Amino acid sequence: MFNWIVRHSLHNRLLVLAVAALLLIYGALSATRMPVDVFPALDKPVVTVMTEAGGMAPEEVEQRVSYPLETALNGMPGVTRVRSSSGVGLSVVYAEFDWGTDVYRNRQLVAERLALVREQMPAGVNPTMGPVSSIMGEVMLLALPLDASAGAAVTPMQAREYADFVLRPRLLSVPGVAQVIPIGGERRQLRVEPDGTRMAAAGVSLSQIESALQGFAANAGGGFVDLGGR
Template identity: 65%
Template sequence: MFTLLVTQSLRNRLLVLALAAVLVVYGAFTATKLPVDVFPDLNRPTVTIMTEAEGLAPQEVEQLVTFPVETQMNGLPGVTRVRSVSGVGLSVIYVEFDWGTDIYRNRQQVSERLAMVRPQLPPTVNPMMGPVSSIMGQIVMVALSGGTVSPMQLRELADFTIRPRLLAIPGVAQVIPMGGEVRQFRVAPQPTALRALGVTHAQLETALAQFGTNTGGGFTDQYAREYLIRNLGRTMNLDDLRNMVVATVNNRPIYLRQVAEVSFAARVKRGDSGYMGSPAVVVSVEKQPGVDTVRLTREVEAALKDITASLNACGAGKGGSGPSLAEPAGEACAFKGVRADQLIFRQANFIETSIHNVETVLMEAVAVVAVVLFAFLLNVRTTAISLTAIPVSILATAV
């Protein structure tokens, strides 16, 4: 058989050369399109369910949140294991499915079961599924700092400008900002004023729950036309909150500013982040399974450079092209000096270093093989012919 193969190859040299050339060219083209990652995805299809239950201890989280959700997940088709972690105000459940199942079908089944279990949970608890991410999902961590911007403004920049921009890149699964200060309204009731004006805490709570919302009032018919009735109350202005009517006593409106102190304040922190010894907002970028880490990292870096340039472009939004990223609140140069391209972790570095090491070792191995072949064969032509098998074999594996 081997003699026949060699004989036929010698008789059809041009055909053999043409097939080898096609393998080399197609293999080289395919090799440039192969996705590159640190490790292959060896995890079973897994759906993560995260539930925040503020104010609950781990025991209550286990009894009131984790156990009902676990009970619903155990009967799903294809489920091989259900694991959970209950902490202070947080429940995390991992639902693992069998090999070969479709992750999107699995998520649909989990979503249906979550809709069934929601009435059994506390009123303020809302379980949510985590994104479809890879085993080595975290590919980039970037620090957001610089300028004279407050931690609260930095966090808002990360939440409402950087995060939506990065999520628009194909292949990005999740963008998680950490650190900074989350803005919220702070209302500090004054008990003396409440008693003097005859306002109860229940009235105060009810009024605050209705603040900043738009409501509909149906429609009305006038002159053979229908007109929608809308109550436009959505606002984030602090003065609007201060001037909100809390109650009516003796036909006299009682405003919130009369019974409470109103201001902006930071949400209670459960952690913090920093960069180079200073407070900062750190943004973590996670990728979807099967996406080329190196390519996606370069796209994320290009987007971060564009954002940084826009933040420091004074007056860029005053022309006819509309407002720039530097003016989210209508103020020019509000974020001047802020840098959004300071990488503190880049997973692609490990991949690029490994590929470079493989290329170096491969070149050294070719040189050593060439010397050994020539030492034994003492013929340059025969050595060259033998060495051509190396690139053909390597590139053929990529086909």
């Protein structure tokens, strides 16, 4: 059979060249229309859950945050592997799903499990899902130094406010950046310390102070009048 093909190809050289040219043109057109990229994503659909736990050591983050999240995500349909990484004040949990599953359906399943596991989290700890991105991407950690080289020393609160309101919006505007999560530092708070003696003398209760603080710094349109919560 091979000898027959070689013999007839030598006797019909023009026909062989014409067929080869047609196949070359067809291959070039097919290559330009192929839906597969040169470097396809070779990883399974993954949903990332990131949790900030300020003030906790890696051991505490692992026991109180990462382990409950792994336990909750392990029993979901389609999950093949759950792994985590616990650091100082930060927990990252990766839930890998089967090939071909819809990533948005997977995120919906994870959101349902997070709604149940939030009750087991420590106070002030709220796990959130990361953006839809490939696990083959790179995670970059940036640190803001607190030195006095440029003049007055920078406090941890000033560094956190700069990261939240200046650095984070600028990094999110860079093409290819999926998400920016500031961690560490100090958040600005207003603390109220009631004086029980003066409150008793003025006839003010803790519930009244709490109600007054809930409406503190609230924005309202012009001509707005508050009448008993209406």
